[in-house]
Amino acid sequence: MNQDRRKFLKTVFHSGLAITVFPSGVFASEGGNSNLYAFIVDTEKCIGCGKCASACREENNVPKDCYRTWIERYRIMENGEVKVDSPHGGEHGFEPVKDTGKVEKAFFVPKLCNHCKDPNCVQVCPVGATYVSKEGFVLVDEKQCVACGYCIQACPYGARFLNPVTNVADKCTWCFHRVKQGLDPACVTVCPAKARLFGKIDDVNSSVHKVLKEKRLQILKPETGNNPMAFYIGLDKEVR
């Protein structure tokens, strides 16, 4: 009897082990995927003209008051106060601000979906409507989405919204349809300051290859563990 119980416990333990190991051992076929893309935002070059946001709206038919990409203006005052504004997502540019107090430093931070490697938004989707494509793009399947809004809440970057026209979750796709045709995303195409770069990480001819190797880069909110694939140059500690 004693011997049987020992056998039984052993079997239970082993099968438990097998179940835990199985998903990571068999299904994790990533690693060494040379097809991945990266997006680089140079905040030191951005002039805050808003061409990216309006081009995105036109290219992707983004409804009014929704933004797949937007620009934030950070103004850090002499007394340490941080003022952030983004009128109409920066789409129509920025006006000079007349207020008291000296501005110590100021800069623009364009934002968009970070197309994370380990995205929260994909983990919470209950119907498999949002996913990471084999090229590393985080996409939304409009036909599967049930508009529960979990992904919108899960995204730490606020990059998702509920599209009031299609009534499903919507977000930046890094212009998947353009990239598949060999074009850059619309925002990268129109940026007059070359503040946005996009391309294949491993392609020596792509605009991001050299920058990724040579520049010092940062990511937004690394503490959330999403592993974003959008990198920033010249990010300040105050940027959230």
Added chain:
Amino acid sequence: MKHYSHIIRFAVILVLAGIGFLLVRSFLVPDSFGIYGSYKYGFHRGDSDKEQEARPTLYRGVDKCAQCHTEQKNSILAGGHKDVTCEACHGVWQAHNSQTKLVVKKDVSVEACLLCHQKLEARPKDFPQIETLDKHMKDQEQEMDKGISCIDCHSAHEPI
């Protein structure tokens, strides 16, 4: 045997329910579900990739415009606006192609230039900016005429 009949009945119901579940599931789950990507993050309807790929592209970049407008492309590349693409100021290519022949946006107002060149503390310091047109004219020791525009002195394609 009499005492086991209720268990057998229950087992039959359970098996039928299981078969029913698998049958309904096979109809409801799209065929292309889970054919691409990893189990962890890439479990999705495979046709979704193709549907998204098929969307039309509207912005086409400088090379597309230069197929007809070579002269303008060369003049842009010679000046300070060499990084500014056609569509940044003139709008989307799709609105003006060989089929539609629509006239492109040609906004030469001061406001159009100030969208980029208005003095803002957040802009890079070495980026050319002016505070107001009045002040700029005074700095350049020019007379301020009513209705004067940036392009009266600067070429939009080849600014100094």
